[in-house]
Amino acid sequence: MTAVPPAAPQVRFVRLLQRVLWRPQSRWHQRAVDLLLVLPAGLDAALNYPPPRDWSFWASLAAAGVLVLRRRFPLCVLLATMPGLYAGRALIAAMVAVYTMTRSARPTWQKVSATALVVTGLFIPWPIGEFAKMSASDLCQQLIYAVMLGTGPAWMGLLAQTRKDLSDRVAELAAVRDQERALHAAAVLAKERARIAREMHDVVSHQAGLIAVQAGALEVTTQDPRVKQVAGTLRGLAVATLEELRSMILVLRAAGAGPTELAPQPRLADLPNLVAASEVDASLQIDLAGRSVPEPVERAAYRTVQEALTNVRKHAPGALTSVTVAADEDSLEVAVRNGVPTDEAPPVPLPGGRHGIVGLRERAALLDGTLTAQARHDGGFDVLLRIPLPRSCTT
Numbered sequence: 001m002t003a004v005p006p007a008a009p010q011v012r013f014v015r016l017l018q019r020v021l022w023r024p025q026s027r028w029h030q031r032a033v034d035l036l037l038v039l040p041a042g043l044d045a046a047l048n049y050p051p052p053r054d055w056s057f058w059a060s061l062a063a064a065g066v067l068v069l070r071r072r073f074p075l076c077v078l079l080a081t082m083p084g085l086y087a088g089r090a091l092i093a094a095m096v097a098v099y100t101m102t103r104s105a106r107p108t109w110q111k112v113s114a115t116a117l118v119v120t121g122l123f124i125p126w127p128i129g130e131f132a133k134m135s136a137s138d139l140c141q142q143l144i145y146a147v148m149l150g151t152g153p154a155w156m157g158l159l160a161q162t163r164k165d166l167s168d169r170v171a172e173l174a175a176v177r178d179q180e181r182a183l184h185a186a187a188v189l190a191k192e193r194a195r196i197a198r199e200m201h202d203v204v205s206h207q208a209g210l211i212a213v214q215a216g217a218l219e220v221t222t223q224d225p226r227v228k229q230v231a232g233t234l235r236g237l238a239v240a241t242l243e244e245l246r247s248m249i250l251v252l253r254a255a256g257a258g259p260t261e262l263a264p265q266p267r268l269a270d271l272p273n274l275v276a277a278s279e280v281d282a283s284l285q286i287d288l289a290g291r292s293v294p295e296p297v298e299r300a301a302y303r304t305v306q307e308a309l310t311n312v313r314k315h316a317p318g319a320l321t322s323v324t325v326a327a328d329e330d331s332l333e334v335a336v337r338n339g340v341p342t343d344e345a346p347p348v349p350l351p352g353g354r355h356g357i358v359g360l361r362e363r364a365a366l367l368d369g370t371l372t373a374q375a376r377h378d379g380g381f382d383v384l385l386r387i388p389l390p391r392s393c394t395t
Helices: 008-020 027-047 055-069 074-087 091-103 108-123 128-133 136-221 225-254 268-276 295-315 356-366
Strands: 282-287 321-327 331-338 370-375 381-388
Touching: 027 055, 027 091, 055 074, 055 091, 074 091, 074 108, 091 108, 091 136, 108 136, 136 225, 268 282, 268 295, 268 321, 295 321, 295 331, 295 356, 295 381, 356 370, 356 381
Parallel strands: 282 321
Antiparallel strands: 321 331, 331 381, 370 381
16 A cells, blocks of 8 residues: 555545445345445455556455445454555445444444554555655645544444434333323323212212112002002112112222123123113014124113113103114114103103213224114104124024
8 A cells, every 4th residue: 555645536435425324224225235335345446456466456356345244244344354455455445344343333442443443554555665755744644534534434333323322212212202191191091080980989879879778768668559669660770770880980990900890791681671670661572583692792782772761761751662682694783763752741851961872872883883863754763773793603
């Protein structure tokens, strides 16, 4: 190596490193970049090494060829480029090797040592006897070029590695932030569920308990058979309401703590008791056609009939009502149809939040089903539920 300053194309190669090697996006992109780097590194050795060519020329070409392995063996590739740098013209190969070395996750002392090797190789002329022919100005100029071209790729590699570390850190912080938000949302939800559970326990359960107690006392003390029957019905309904409230309170207080032992949920087998206790002039017809219905579908059907009978009792007292539950090969259909209310039994002004049908539609949607509720032209009302069944549901 002589004391001639590096050519301008070699200086521009430092900028090329920043554009091409900054952040490859795929494995094929990385391989293509590695193969493309061999060409300028080989031309750097071939064009700057006029004949006659000795072993140092072939060492420079070998330094260019080993760049294809720079990602897998950065330290070995760097050491393989040193003979071509110290005794030949493998300048670009050495710059790429030191960039790759500092871009990797190697220890800091190895990166500093690699940069020092490249700077030293760029500064020392070949043969070493050329030092005696160089003036102080030439030595100073050679040292400046050696430091610039040796540390430039090293700083670029360190900057790229720092950027990658910062990107990984930002991604980690974003994941931690999302987790903290999820935990905060879960904590707020648990607090709200606990508050609702307290309200249900302190207010609704208390009042339902008083109804059950008063109905029980009336059933015991009254002498009228009809009043005794009505009081017994009220007490049974109040007790059933307390049981369902207890199950709901257990779910709310669980707040995601895991499975909770609950009371058995109503299913299609409980529909006769529901219709009998509804105080609605209703008929029930169940035809499953040998189908085995999944439990969530049974609960949805039961709740639909329950809500529909409650609305009949509230808005159309005395109306004739038919409840039909039928299953075919593809779906389960529930139909609750009521006629017009009778004049002798005016509607009962009970409180309602108009959320019952909305909740039924949401429950049906969770099971990929549909629910329609609409008035008929003759003054009646229809509630129709259809939920698809899996093919395997056969008895």
